[in-house]
Amino acid sequence: MSVLDWAVLAGTILFIVGYGAWKTRGASDMASFVRGNYSLRWPTIGLSIMATQASAITFLSTPGQGFADGMRFVQFYFGLPLAMIVIAAVFVPIYHELKVHTAYEYLEHRFDVRVRYLGALLFLLQRGLAAGITIYAPAIIMSTILGWPLQATILGVGAVVITYTALGGTTMVSETQKHQMVVMMGGLVVALVLILRRLPAGVTTVGAVRLAGALGHMNVVDFHIDPNTRYTFWSGITGGFFLAMAYFGTDQSQVGRYLSGRSVTESRLGLLFNGLFKVPMQFLILFIGVMVFVFYLFVRPPLFFNAPVLARVAAGPQGRELATLERRYDAAFEAQRAAATAFAAAEGRDRDVAKTKLQSAASDAAVVRVEAKALIERALPGIDTKDADYVFLSFILRYVPSGLVGLLLAAILCASMGSTSSELAALGSTTTVDFFKRLRPRASTPRQDLLASKLLTAAWGAIAVGFACFAGLIDNLIQAVNILGSIFYGTILGLFAVAFFVKRVSGTPVLIAAGVAQATVLMLFFTSDIGFLWYNVIGCGIVVMLSLLLEEILPARRAFR
Numbered sequence: 001m002s003v004l005d006w007a008v009l010a011g012t013i014l015f016i017v018g019y020g021a022w023k024t025r026g027a028s029d030m031a032s033f034v035r036g037n038y039s040l041r042w043p044t045i046g047l048s049i050m051a052t053q054a055s056a057i058t059f060l061s062t063p064g065q066g067f068a069d070g071m072r073f074v075q076f077y078f079g080l081p082l083a084m085i086v087i088a089a090v091f092v093p094i095y096h097e098l099k100v101h102t103a104y105e106y107l108e109h110r111f112d113v114r115v116r117y118l119g120a121l122l123f124l125l126q127r128g129l130a131a132g133i134t135i136y137a138p139a140i141i142m143s144t145i146l147g148w149p150l151q152a153t154i155l156g157v158g159a160v161v162i163t164y165t166a167l168g169g170t171t172m173v174s175e176t177q178k179h180q181m182v183v184m185m186g187g188l189v190v191a192l193v194l195i196l197r198r199l200p201a202g203v204t205t206v207g208a209v210r211l212a213g214a215l216g217h218m219n220v221v222d223f224h225i226d227p228n229t230r231y232t233f234w235s236g237i238t239g240g241f242f243l244a245m246a247y248f249g250t251d252q253s254q255v256g257r258y259l260s261g262r263s264v265t266e267s268r269l270g271l272l273f274n275g276l277f278k279v280p281m282q283f284l285i286l287f288i289g290v291m292v293f294v295f296y297l298f299v300r301p302p303l304f305f306n307a308p309v310l311a312r313v314a315a316g317p318q319g320r321e322l323a324t325l326e327r328r329y330d331a332a333f334e335a336q337r338a339a340a341t342a343f344a345a346a347e348g349r350d351r352d353v354a355k356t357k358l359q360s361a362a363s364d365a366a367v368v369r370v371e372a373k374a375l376i377e378r379a380l381p382g383i384d385t386k387d388a389d390y391v392f393l394s395f396i397l398r399y400v401p402s403g404l405v406g407l408l409l410a411a412i413l414c415a416s417m418g419s420t421s422s423e424l425a426a427l428g429s430t431t432t433v434d435f436f437k438r439l440r441p442r443a444s445t446p447r448q449d450l451l452a453s454k455l456l457t458a459a460w461g462a463i464a465v466g467f468a469c470f471a472g473l474i475d476n477l478i479q480a481v482n483i484l485g486s487i488f489y490g491t492i493l494g495l496f497a498v499a500f501f502v503k504r505v506s507g508t509p510v511l512i513a514a515g516v517a518q519a520t521v522l523m524l525f526f527t528s529d530i531g532f533l534w535y536n537v538i539g540c541g542i543v544v545m546l547s548l549l550l551e552e553i554l555p556a557r558r559a560f561r
Contacts, residue, residue: 076533104119
């Protein structure tokens with residue numbers, strides 16, 4: 001990176017954090033720290049909701065997902081707009097009417113304190129782990145690519161986020177996220193323009209899409225019904241709907257964003273803004289990955305995108321075998337480039353012939369990459385050989401002009417800080433409101449509550465950083481976070497679904513049903529190949545149906561208080 005890149009990167013981050021700190025100077029009590037005194041307008045709410053979900057994992061891993069697997073991941077979000085409508089219509093007015101600090105307070109209003117504790121505990125468990133991943137994921141990739149020390153990268157990002165989140169609370173998070181989101185979207189547009197400009201002169205955007213389609217990367221919609229396939233229209237519109245309902249309707253990291261709205265209308269507009277723009281944004285990010293895939297049809301990509309790992313193998317005993325694979329890859333790539341050029345120029349019936357040749361050449365090149373990964377695994381046992389998460393950052397560092405590299409890295413770090421700050425604020429507020437205040441033997445003062453919120457936010461930040469320091473890279477990062485959420489979200493959504501829509505069910509039946517649902521989902525995760533989006537449907541369905549059944553067969557008893 002050049003001096004200009006470092007200046008752009010540091011200047012962007014410092015300006016956003018500094019402006020947010022100045023704009024939200026000081027919280028006088030816990031209510032203002034957690035809810036921001038109901039002061040936020042819908043544009044800030046909408047951008048903050050999007051920024052909370054759009055972590056650095058989104059900007060590093062989603063283009064890699066598009067590069068490796070095409071556009072089909074976008075189906076994951078098909079149920080989200082419908083979920084935004086339901087949450088805006090049902091959840092928001094109830095939360096505002098009760099003036100709750102966290103979503104889980106409502107569970108005690110509706111059932112009893114045991115259900116509140118269970119909902120809050122499930123949230124803390126999954127979101128606490130996810131916070132570690134959102135810090136670790138960009139840190140390990142950026143430290144590997146840029147040569148930064150991993151621990152220092154984790155500690156640096158974590159320290160900045162913990163400081164401004166613990167000092168400023170919800171309003172600070174939302175204000176900084178608004179500007180972070182602008183930087184992120186600007187970075188995406190710049191990245192797409194740069195990729196399209198670097199395509200060969202004879203390849204238009206339409207031609208690039210046609211090339212991607214010929215190799216199965218424009219697979220936007222799949223109507224096949226197969227529960228073992230992760231991404232289809234049906235899993236997205238059903239499982240994605242349930243996941244979005246749980247995430248945006250019951251996860252405090254999101255609920256906290258629109259609980260701070262000036263009114264029900266402001267909160268609703270913020271949610272609908274997210275529902276309107278989230279799917280196009282994810283489409284754009286995946287499309288960037290697909291265009292990088294097309295770019296590398298004409299420009300030789302690395303045999304393995306994690307360059308330091310490849311260098312270690314080259315310097316070891318398997319170096320000669322790796323060199324042989326590199327020569328084979330050179331030949332396979334030249335054949336692939338010639339086939340791609342021929343396909344781009346072909347018309348009519350000739351295009352079908354050219355497509356077959358292109359697919360064959362691309363398959364040959366892919367075989368060499370598979371062999372290279374097997375060699376790396378033999379040379380470095382235990383090393384991660386899934387390199388899709390390194391694709392986009394590798395492209396930025398190799399082919400983006402000086403200055404713009406700093407902007408795109410700032411977008412990635414903004415995404416990391418924005419998502420992590422929301423998670424830490426939610427973890428701190430939930431622990432304070434649902435456990436500290438509820439279990440404290442004597443009433444606490446507003447000053448004590450505020451201090452507890454700040455300390456617990458910082459404590460969760462330290463836990464997340466600690467988890468990040470000892471975590472290992474698992475599969476594709478964007479999938480890892482969503483799988484983790486899906487394991488718990490179905491049960492949590494079931495609790496709220498019964499609370500909102502099944503008025504005759506009491507606390508004990510729903511508590512037992514939630515325990516059974518969570519155990520069932522965990523069993524499916526460890527023993528079956530069912531697509532993870534269906535966990536949300538299964539978990540929620542078990543809670544609703546079993547609680548109805550238990551309400552009829554269990555002896556009537558007074559609510560536990």
